[in-house]
Amino acid sequence: xxxxxxxxxxxxxxxxxxxxxxxxxxxxxxxxxxxxxxxxxxxxxxxxxxxxxxxxxxxxxxxxxxxxxxxxxxxxxxxxxxxxxxxxxxxxxxxxxxxxxxxxxxxxxxxxxxxxxxxxxxxxxxxxxxxxxxxxxxxxxxxxxxxxxxxxxxxxxxxxxxxxxxxxxxxxxxxxxxxxxxxxxxxxxxxxxxxxxxxxxxxxxxxxxxxxxxxxxxxxxxxxxxxxxxxxxxxxxxxxxxxxxxxxxxxxxxxxxxxxxxxxxxxxxxxxxxxxxxxxxxxxxxxxxxxxx
Numbered sequence: 019x020x021x022x023x024x025x026x027x028x029x030x031x032x033x034x035x036x037x038x039x040x041x042x043x044x045x046x047x048x049x050x051x052x053x054x055x056x057x058x059x060x061x062x063x064x065x066x067x068x069x070x071x072x073x074x075x076x077x078x079x080x081x082x083x084x085x086x087x088x089x090x091x092x093x094x095x096x097x098x099x100x101x102x103x104x105x106x107x108x109x110x111x112x113x114x115x116x117x118x119x120x121x122x123x124x125x126x127x128x129x130x131x132x133x134x135x136x137x138x139x140x141x142x143x144x145x146x147x148x149x150x151x152x153x154x155x156x157x158x159x160x161x162x163x164x165x166x167x168x169x170x171x172x173x174x175x176x177x178x179x180x181x182x183x184x185x186x187x188x189x190x191x192x193x194x195x196x197x198x199x200x201x202x203x204x205x206x207x208x209x210x211x212x213x214x215x216x217x218x219x220x221x222x223x224x225x226x227x228x229x230x231x232x233x234x235x236x237x238x239x240x241x242x243x244x245x246x247x248x249x250x251x252x253x254x255x256x257x258x259x260x261x262x263x264x265x266x267x268x269x270x271x272x273x274x275x276x277x278x279x280x281x282x283x284x285x286x287x288x289x290x291x292x293x294x295x296x297x298x299x300x301x302x303x304x305x306x307x308x309x310x311x
Contacts, residue, residue, distance in 0.1 A: 020061040031065045041066055062160045062211075071157070077258050077307050080152050089122065092307040093152075096266075097121050101144040102252065103268045107275075110137045119143055136175050147251050155258040158218060161210060163271055167248050168241050189242040195267050196280065200239035208276045209238050223260040225297075226271055228253055230288055233282040262306075263311070265296035 022030070027047075028038040042050040042057040046066040050059045073081070083093035102110075102117040111134060112120075119127040120141050126133070147170045152276075156301055169186025172285060177183045182190055188206045192199075201209050217223075217231050232253050239245045243255040250267060267275045278289025304311070 021058040022061050024057050024231055027063065029060050033065070033102045035164060037138055041073050048157075052264075053125055056218055060160075060162050062214075063187045064160060065067045065155075066157045074258065074261055075311070076264070076304065077152070079307070079309055080258075080271065084149060084152055090308065092123070092303065095303060095307075096143055097148055099268075100148060100250075100266050101141055103266055104250050105137070105141060105144060106269055107267065107272050108246055110134075110140065112137045112141060121145060124251070136177075138227060140171065143148060143171050143173060143175075144247065147247075148254075151255045151258070153258055155255055158257075159214065159252065159255065161207075161214065161283055164210075164240075164248065164252065167251055171244050171247060188240050191242065193242060195236060195238055195245070196241050196276065200237060210240055212240065223262070225293065226286070226290065228260070228262060229282070229286075231256065233279055235288060259311075263297040263301055265293055265300050267293075268299070269298060 023037045024035050024042070026292050027033075028035045031038075034271055038047075038059075039057060041047045042052075042059065047063050049063060050057050052058075068302070079091070080093050081097070082088075083091040088094065098114070098118045098121055101112045101121070102112070105117075111132060116127060119125065120138065124142075125136060148165050150167060152172060157163065165186045165188075172178055172183075172185045178185045184190055188210070192202055194200060199282070213231065213234050220227055232249050234247050235252065236245060241248065254264050254266075257261070274288070274292040278292050281288045301311075
């Protein structure tokens with residue numbers, strides 16, 4: 019993580035140093051911390067927004083149900099459906115009922131000798147990732163946010179015990195996805211910053227902008243592992259933030275989703291049509307819970 023001074027932050031955003039220090043002292047700049055009498059500010063920190071952002075009916079409901087820990091609502095449903103499907107796509111052996119049981123009781127329930135500890139840990143961690151997305155849904159997405167999602171997902175897993183595996187940081191070793199080469203570790207930070215700069219510069223984010231970001235993120239494959247789950251969490255975040263109908267890539271859509279990723283840029287309709295189907299399913303869920311767009 020790179021850090022800048024108060025004066026550098028102030029110059030970058032055209033505010034006074036006093037204002038920048040006040041933002042730090044009030045906790046309005048995420049990740050800023052004091053060393054002696056000087057503030058260290060993450061280099062990708064953004065200027066705090068003035069006033070309260072208007073929340074969509076869905077995000078308002080999610081925050082209310084998350085705060086009250088309401089069972090049986092849409093927050094409960096999303097935690098189980100998104101966690102189960104996203105983990106299952108990546109090879110988790112836990113069933114949907116086991117995922118539900120972990121969320122509802124914080125215990126595993128009936129299991130078999132083939133249950134992997136990492137599957138359990140990553141399920142619990144994914145619940146925390148969804149909470150993070152809901153809490154920060156109105157924030158501008160930064161490298162710090164993306165790294166934090168990865169840290170939440172992979173903390174305490176067997177991967178986190180490996181010297182070469184960077185939890186909450188970009189990959190150290192080259193990797194592949196679907197047999198295709200991805201961005202070299204030395205170039206990841208530059209490409210991620212370029213991706214975020216281009217994305218955040220857009221005046222309006224629609225479904226195609228979300229999908230384009232996702233494909234480019236997966237082709238960079240910035241982390242050693244966990245890229246698919248972090249990428250799908252980011253899509254959910256982007257939809258909540260931009261009044262785009264969210265969606266969950268289910269097991270039934272997995273092969274179509276992979277085909278869409280591989281062909282994006284040539285036949286965009288493959289991925290777009292798959293996600294439109296997923297959006298239709300999510301709209302049915304919203305309608306069931308009485309949430310309007």
